[in-house]
Amino acid sequence: MDLRYEEKEYVLDKELIEIDETKASAEEMAEYRAHEKDATKVSCIMVATKTPELQRFYEDYWPYRICQDLMEKCHQSAHQERYEIFSSIITTKMKNGDSVMSHLQRMQRYVDHLIKLNVNFDEELSIDIILHSLPPCYDQFKMTYHINKEEVTLSKL
Structure with a gap:
């Protein structure tokens, strides 16, 4: 009907x-x-x-x-889901020796999931969070990235 x-x-x-x-x-x-x-x-x-x-x-x-x-239940569920993803995104740290590619893919999945939940999550913030999640052995890379101030997409990073 x-x-x-x-x-x-x-x-x-x-x-x-x-x-x-x-x-x-x-x-x-x-x-x-x-x-x-x-x-x-x-x-x-x-x-x-x-x-x-x-x-x-x-x-x-x-x-x-x-x-x-139903709308109230969905809102509560989405809120809980956002909270769990944000918790994961800010606590995830790449360990020395781990694959950078798999780490970036995991972080990208978190960002994509937040976007699906209608969270305004711009690419610049995503890149900042991912750079923060890298271990100290990437400090030179992070410094070079910030010095160059190059506009980079998350996939290019």
Whole structure:
């Protein structure tokens, strides 16, 4: 079912709020009942597409609340993921004798993962962090890099 085609997408963005039937106008009641009917259909579809555990959890939720809860859970998950990647990126140090290429590739994967999580992580900062992660035997290389002030991409580094 395409919610846009069926014009039921609004139930994801507009919360269904109970109204007092004794005080509501006929127009308000009709609008409420239409919203409730659409929300029930969409809710059934949403719950049916979840795992059995999530089906039990969301069976009494309206679509708006399901969306809000899922967005909150995704945000928490992304936040935790960003934290773990940042922790790895700042604690990763290349050991003497390790392959520079494999170290750079590992660091590049961290940066790429952060970019996928919509973290604004410019290339200059990435290069600074990678240079910092190199062992003392690369001090001459780091000094030459900073003295030359050459614009270099991460892949060129």
